[in-house]
Amino acid sequence: MNILEMREIYKAFPGVVALDHVTLELEKGEVMALLGENGAGKSTLMKILSGAYHADEGQIILEGRQISGYTTQEAIDMGISIVYQELNNIPGISVAENLFLNNLPTKGPAKTIDYKKLYADSEALLKRVGLNNVDPKASLGTLSVAEKQLVEIAKAVSKNVKILVMDEPTSALNDAETDNLFELILKMRDEGVSIVYISHRMSEIYRVADSAMVMRDGKYIAKVKVADTTTDDLVAYMVGRKIDDMYPKRSVTPGKEVFAVEHLTTNRLKDISFHIRAGEVVGLFGLMGAGRSEIASCIVGMKYHQTSEMRINGEKYVPVSPANALKHKITYVPAERKTDGLFLALTVRENITISNLDLFTKHGKMDLKKEKKIADEWIKTLHVKTPKSETIIESLSGGNQQKVAVAKSLITDPELIILNEPTRGIDVSAKAEIYMLINELCAQGKAVLMISSELPEIMSMSDRIYVICEGRMTGEVQKADFTQELLVKYAIGETD
Numbered sequence: 001m002n003i004l005e006m007r008e009i010y011k012a013f014p015g016v017v018a019l020d021h022v023t024l025e026l027e028k029g030e031v032m033a034l035l036g037e038n039g040a041g042k043s044t045l046m047k048i049l050s051g052a053y054h055a056d057e058g059q060i061i062l063e064g065r066q067i068s069g070y071t072t073q074e075a076i077d078m079g080i081s082i083v084y085q086e087l088n089n090i091p092g093i094s095v096a097e098n099l100f101l102n103n104l105p106t107k108g109p110a111k112t113i114d115y116k117k118l119y120a121d122s123e124a125l126l127k128r129v130g131l132n133n134v135d136p137k138a139s140l141g142t143l144s145v146a147e148k149q150l151v152e153i154a155k156a157v158s159k160n161v162k163i164l165v166m167d168e169p170t171s172a173l174n175d176a177e178t179d180n181l182f183e184l185i186l187k188m189r190d191e192g193v194s195i196v197y198i199s200h201r202m203s204e205i206y207r208v209a210d211s212a213m214v215m216r217d218g219k220y221i222a223k224v225k226v227a228d229t230t231t232d233d234l235v236a237y238m239v240g241r242k243i244d245d246m247y248p249k250r251s252v253t254p255g256k257e258v259f260a261v262e263h264l265t266t267n268r269l270k271d272i273s274f275h276i277r278a279g280e281v282v283g284l285f286g287l288m289g290a291g292r293s294e295i296a297s298c299i300v301g302m303k304y305h306q307t308s309e310m311r312i313n314g315e316k317y318v319p320v321s322p323a324n325a326l327k328h329k330i331t332y333v334p335a336e337r338k339t340d341g342l343f344l345a346l347t348v349r350e351n352i353t354i355s356n357l358d359l360f361t362k363h364g365k366m367d368l369k370k371e372k373k374i375a376d377e378w379i380k381t382l383h384v385k386t387p388k389s390e391t392i393i394e395s396l397s398g399g400n401q402q403k404v405a406v407a408k409s410l411i412t413d414p415e416l417i418i419l420n421e422p423t424r425g426i427d428v429s430a431k432a433e434i435y436m437l438i439n440e441l442c443a444q445g446k447a448v449l450m451i452s453s454e455l456p457e458i459m460s461m462s463d464r465i466y467v468i469c470e471g472r473m474t475g476e477v478q479k480a481d482f483t484q485e486l487l488v489k490y491a492i493g494e495t496d
Ligand SMILES: Nc1ncnc2c1ncn2[C@@H]1O[C@H](COP(=O)(O)OP(=O)(O)OP(=O)(O)O)[C@@H](O)[C@H]1O
Pocket: 013, 014, 016, 017, 018, 036, 037, 038, 039, 040, 041, 042, 043, 044, 045, 085, 385, 386, 395, 396, 397, 398, 399, 400, 425, 427
């Protein structure tokens, strides 16, 4: 029996029809993947289910009963829990308080918070999602993105859940954490929980999902059994055509050294040295918390470090601040776009151009026409799905926001581009666009440092990969020697 039916759901925002009479059916104990390109309407459909948005038209039937006009809290009480694509937690308070925000345990007639119980319950929950080493008393802000993501998942699991929606839950997780999450999903499925799983990683679909529903441009396209359907077919449903070249070939011979760092040391990093040549893509691989992002932060002057020697184009470079890094033609696309990468209250145009206003300024005056033209070109190049360049960026779908974050960096015409999880949340066709763009940058003689947790991506795109484990460099691997086994071996600290 269907535990949930959403019938003919229609939802419009100014300038776009996000959902055009979409229908969804979900059985008890079914794991259903929800697939579609960036902006297809996946998150919007799930926000309607969770009570965060209300549909303009259509019906929702839960266990045979029509429900409507409910709040998110009422949805939770009915057993509908959602882990959002964008993190929604409060960094200033503890992990435990985040977990039990709406129902902190109390004791005694005065109803003071029962911290002992709070911490004990939190610990049990954290264990359930594999966060064995996280202290419930720690301030949430001190956790990594991946850990925060797992805390979000723990929050959803803690409710008496019947339908659990996960909107790109693994985008910040590494392989081991993903394995852990999948185990949890399958266990919950066996307990009768129905799960809607949104992801752009096709391999994951085959590991956890029984079925897949595909959307395109706000419309329902198909629902299929995963076991009977090939990846190519799923992609064709999503994109409306076949994609043959996911990782385009690059034929650039690396030139002279563009960037080098020697003896980079912080509290966590120990004596990291490496270099990148013109036309080269160098990968940085490692497990969560290995220190990859910290290396990037140090290079662009976002984080203080004790010692290092850096060179850009043969000249001494001392990181001071991201703005100063830009002056030295070093740009960084951070992994946490919502807090570090974008100005959410500004328009798409403003976000694209803000790092290089000089480009449009002549004698102290902005050439607004030129600014708009260039912004429009980037929107076109990266296929950013937005009603217009003047749309506030916060209303774009997650993947489309990521594309703008990439454009914002590339517009500065850098020599060294540091990309941290550049395709996180980006759909297959836009991924191919970004890979092509990286290749173009290489052909122009730029140097690219790419941090990625996706092995197929980092192996296909890099010329060399440095592997980091617990703040130390444990290996440098040349393209000819790339194997998953070798990279993972170095990543867990086994060296020969
Ligand atoms: N609050 C909003 N205001 C205006 N437009 C919105 C809002 N939320 C979503 N949209 C638009 O609705 C469409 C569907 O967006 P949605 O976030 O559902 O896509 P998605 O399938 O989740 O994409 P992604 O894979 O990138 O996360 C997009 O065109 C988006 O710009």
